Amino acid sequence: MTARESDWSALMCRAQDGDGAAYAALLGEVVPWLRALAWKAGTQPDDIEDAVQDILLTLHDVRHTFDPARPFAPWLQAIARHRLIDRLRRQGRRQAREIPIEEEHETFPAPETNSHEVAGDARxxxxxxxxxxxxxxxxxxxxxxxxxxxxxxxxxxxxSETALKVALHRAIKRLRSLLDGR
Amino acid sequence: MSQPTDDLIARLTGNLAPVKRLTPPLWRAAGLAALATLFLTLLVAVRGLRPDIAIKIADPSFLTAVGAAWLTGVTATMAALEISLPDRSQTWIWLPAPAALLWVWGVGWGCLAHWVTILEARPVEESSVRCLTTLVAGSIPLALVLWKSLGRAKPLRRSATAWLAAVAVAAFADAAHLLCHVVEATVFVLLMNLGVAAVSIIVLGGIGGRVLPRAG
Structure with a gap:
């Protein structure tokens, strides 16, 4: 067991005894580790924070199952792995039965929501x-x-840098004339 | 750290109540196995031993079937309690397999070895209801106690935990059943012992996974 894991075990024991400060310190320390685990497990970047919070909630719910005689890190890792697999399964099921709404499906009355025009400009x-x-x-x-x-x-x-500057200047001028002529 | 995660930690750690740590699973398994054995002994005492117990006690396949059924119950209970904890190895699920194979072999071999005498025996319908009531009376209280105990861990592997618990209940109940009832037709022996056990496992395992509390 590393010194860090030993500290985590000690903090978790105190958390089980009702020490909120020790628990806060422990959760604060494990969050970056959980983010890295979620990222390695293939969680989408915008979903990582949700995954971490999901793991924290589960940890809180099963904190009485931690055995101080056993190391903390494998216990936490097992909880994280279960939760991450659950999320990936849910995500897979959702993707299998749902069709994402594309911009061209949106027909809201406000002009700014008809973003397909922006997409048209991009094209x-x-x-x-x-x-x-x-x-x-x-x-x-x-x-x-x-x-x-x-x-x-x-x-x-x-x-050369000068040639690039000139080429860019001419390109922008030409693009303006091409796009303004619509 | 992002704000919502900070908020969540503050919410989880504020007014934190102490929790009672779970007793190590092997201690709990020993307690539950003792309780199950006591309960099944009482059930056998109430129902009465099968009339041919004096002959059966000398039959190795019968002794194997009863012993292996009980051992399957004990090992499946141990495995279910281990699997119900997050950090325990998945290989615990194989713990009851040797005893379960021996249990099936004991019941099956008993049928095969006594094929001729079984064919000449009396009709079986008269005892079938009593057999079933013994199995149900043995299964339901055991299932309730086991599910209550497993639920305290809020298992993350709920299905595996429920299936192992179902095997434990079916095996314990069949151990009592083997001691109480004379089932005389080969197919019926298999149906009563292994068939009912299989149905119990499917029902309890299927429902049990949903009944166990969910963590998070």
């Missing part, structure tokens, strides 16, 4: 970029879309 912009001469297209992709620095873009494209 037009992509088409316009694709129609640019090679040098200009590369400048837009590297400097604007991938947001590389001039130095990085120059290294990657083999063009």
């Amino acid at each position: 037009r912009l992509q088409a316009a970029v694709a129609a640019l001469p090679e040098g200009q297209r590369q400048a837009v992709e590297l400097l604007r879309m991938k947001e590389l620095s001039l130095k990085e873009a120059a290294a990657r494209s083999g063009q």
